[in-house]
Amino acid sequence: xxxxxxxLLPIGLSDRLPAEAAIATDAMRKxxxxxxxxxxxxxxxxxxxxxxxxxERMASNGDSVSARRMFRFVDPASLRTLAxxxxxxxxxxxxxxxxxxASQRPLRxxxxxxxxxxxxxxxxxxRQRLQLGAEIIGTDTVAAAAEVVELAIEALKGxxxxxxxxxxxxxxxVDTLAQSAMPLSDDQKSAVRRELDTKDAGxxxxxxxxxxxxxxxxxxxxxxxxxxxxNIDAGGALASRIEGLEAIAARVxxxxxxxxxxxxxxxFEYQSWFGFTIYAEGVRGALGRGGTYSIRGTDEAATGxxxxxxxxxxxxxxxxxxxxxxxxxxxxxxxxxxxxxxxxRTVAALSEDDRAAALGCTHRLExxxxxxx
Numbered sequence: 001x002x003x004x005x006x007x008l009l010p011i012g013l014s015d016r017l018p019a020e021a022a023i024a025t026d027a028m029r030k031x032x033x034x035x036x037x038x039x040x041x042x043x044x045x046x047x048x049x050x051x052x053x054x055x056e057r058m059a060s061n062g063d064s065v066s067a068r069r070m071f072r073f074v075d076p077a078s079l080r081t082l083a084x085x086x087x088x089x090x091x092x093x094x095x096x097x098x099x100x101x102a103s104q105r106p107l108r109x110x111x112x113x114x115x116x117x118x119x120x121x122x123x124x125x126x127r128q129r130l131q132l133g134a135e136i137i138g139t140d141t142v143a144a145a146a147e148v149v150e151l152a153i154e155a156l157k158g159x160x161x162x163x164x165x166x167x168x169x170x171x172x173x174v175d176t177l178a179q180s181a182m183p184l185s186d187d188q189k190s191a192v193r194r195e196l197d198t199k200d201a202g203x204x205x206x207x208x209x210x211x212x213x214x215x216x217x218x219x220x221x222x223x224x225x226x227x228x229x230x231n232i233d234a235g236g237a238l239a240s241r242i243e244g245l246e247a248i249a250a251r252v253x254x255x256x257x258x259x260x261x262x263x264x265x266x267x268f269e270y271q272s273w274f275g276f277t278i279y280a281e282g283v284r285g286a287l288g289r290g291g292t293y294s295i296r297g298t299d300e301a302a303t304g305x306x307x308x309x310x311x312x313x314x315x316x317x318x319x320x321x322x323x324x325x326x327x328x329x330x331x332x333x334x335x336x337x338x339x340x341x342x343x344x345r346t347v348a349a350l351s352e353d354d355r356a357a358a359l360g361c362t363h364r365l366e367x368x369x370x371x372x373x
Contacts, residue, residue, distance in 0.1 A: 012120050012127030019319045024130065026320040027159040027309050028112055031132050034155040038147075040110035040134045045091035047113070050075075051083035057090040057296050069117040086117045088131050089306055093295040096137045096302070105138025124285065126310060133290075135304030140292055142244045144303045145274050146251040148290055152278055152305045153256045156287060159309060160316045163281025165257035168222070168248070169264040170241055171271040171291065173215070181237040182211040196263040215263050222249050225260035241273060248274070278305075283315045325363045325370045326356035335368040344370060 009015070016024055032042065051072050071084040085091060088111050096107060112132040120127050134151055136144045153164050170176075174193050178184040184192060191207035199216055218228040226249075230242055249258045256278075267289045268275040275291030290305025327336050327348040336346050347359050356364050356373055363370040 010127070012125055014126075016313075020313060022319050023316050024309070024313045027313055027316065028130065028132065030158040030160075031155045031307065031309070032110065032112055034158045035110040035134050035151065038108075038151055038154075040108040040151075042110050042112070043092060043095055044113070045085070045088060045095065045111065048082050048084055049091065051081040053094070054083050054085065054090060057093060058087065069119055071116060071118055084116050085113075086115050087306075088113055088115060089133060089135070089304065090296075092133075092135050092304075093137075093302065096135070097295050097298045097300065101298075106144065107137040108134070109137065110134040129308050129310055130313075131306055131308055133288075133304055133306040135302055137295065137302045138300060140272075140301030140303065142247045145244070145292060146248045148303050148305055149248055149252050149276055150255065152276075152288060152290060152307065153252060156278065156280060156307065156312070157255075159312060161280035161283070161287065161312055163257075164255070165259065165279045166252060167259045167261055167264070167277045167279070168245055169260075169268060169275045169277070169291075170245075170262045170273065171265060171268040171275045172273055173241075173262050174212075176237055176241070176273075177212070177234055179237070181234040182209075184208065193265065197265060219261045220259060222253070222258040222260050225262075229260070229262055244274065274303075276305075278307075280312060280315075283311050285311060287312055323363060323370070324359075324361045325365050326354075326359060326361035326373075327365050331365050332368050335365060339365075339370060 036042070051070065054070065070086045072081055074080070075082045092109055092111055096109065100107060110133065112130070114128055115131045116128045118127070132155075134148065136148060149166060153166065156164055174184075174189055174196070178189050188208045192204065192209035192212055195203040195207050195209060196212065196215060201213055201216060204210065204213055204216070214228070214232045218225050218232065226242060226245060229238065232238065245260070252258060264275075264277070267277065267286075268291060270293050271291035272293055275289065277286045278288045280287055287309070288305055288307035290303070292301070292303045294300065295302055322345050324345040324347055325336070325339055327346050329349050329352065331348065340346055346365075347361055361373065363372050365371075
């Protein structure tokens with residue numbers, strides 16, 4: 001007799017039963033269709049790679065924490081350490097830098113797949129997630145950033161998200177200001193970043209970052225926050241950043257609510273001048289993040305985003321409706337094939353006891369046609 005405790009799943013992992021799996025498949029298909037419609041070609045990296053290659057790419061992007069969260073094991077063929085991917089973005093970067101190095105730029109790629117981690121994020125107990133994303137590789141412009149934000153919004157809405165909002169940030173803000181406008185030593189920069197992360201005004205003063213205090217208040221609704229950011233005397237150091245943010249906001253403000261938190265760094269360890277987090281009404285936590293960065297090895301500029309749809313899937317309680325035709329014993333095979341060819345779903349009876357309604361069917365095949373129950 002099987003011990004039922006043997007069937008328990010590890011912490012942070014769960015099954016998707018038919019209704020949830022149908023919602024997940026539908027959402028993923030709609031996101032990928034949106035990306036394809038905008039000219040993004042899908043790539044499918046392997047689930048497992050050599051640990052050294054993947055960890056180096058993560059570490060070079062400042063994401064050494066994620067590198068340490070990867071499952072590792074020894075490849076019996078090469079005797080080298082392999083790793084189960086915890087993020088697909090670095091894999092897309094590898095593909096762009098190697099197999100697609102000679103392809104025309106800008107290169108538009110998209111992807112979808114499962115990722116797993118040894119430990120869960122503090123804000124999310126799941127250790128396996130569905131990651132989808134898109135990257136523009138070979139350019140670092142405001143136009144590329146705006147396209148990526150627009151695409152993320154459209155993709156989420158296509159998947160069923162409502163009340164979408166986007167929060168902009170400037171990941172390299174402290175480094176930019178510390179160069180000359182608001183000078184800081186290396187030790188001070190670390191301390192100032194830490195206090196800005198915790199929004200601690202007192203701690204910021206003690207760290208020698210009193211000049212950075214106005215940044216704590218340049219947050220909230222984009223129109224108001226950008227004006228507060230503009231009023232910070234930075235000797236023109238922020239002018240191009242502000243101009244870029246305004247141009248991106250102008251493109252997307254009619255499609256989603258836009259906010260600004262210029263010092264937010266959580267999840268933006270490897271982004272350069274621009275980053276964004278995307279949310280939806282009724283969904284706890286962020287659904288995705290993106291921004292500008294450089295690909296390791298080539299230092300090629302790229303802009304992209306990653307979406308994690310599991311929380312959205314949990315919030316979508318309506319299974320996609322599909323008309324399903326019950327095929328009785330001895331059914332017309334040609335008619336059934338014709339119906340499937342034009343998009344119908346069929347369920348064939350296996351015995352006299354099978355009933356259409358009990359099997360979730362909406363129609364019955366009669367006289368070669370689908371007849372509503």
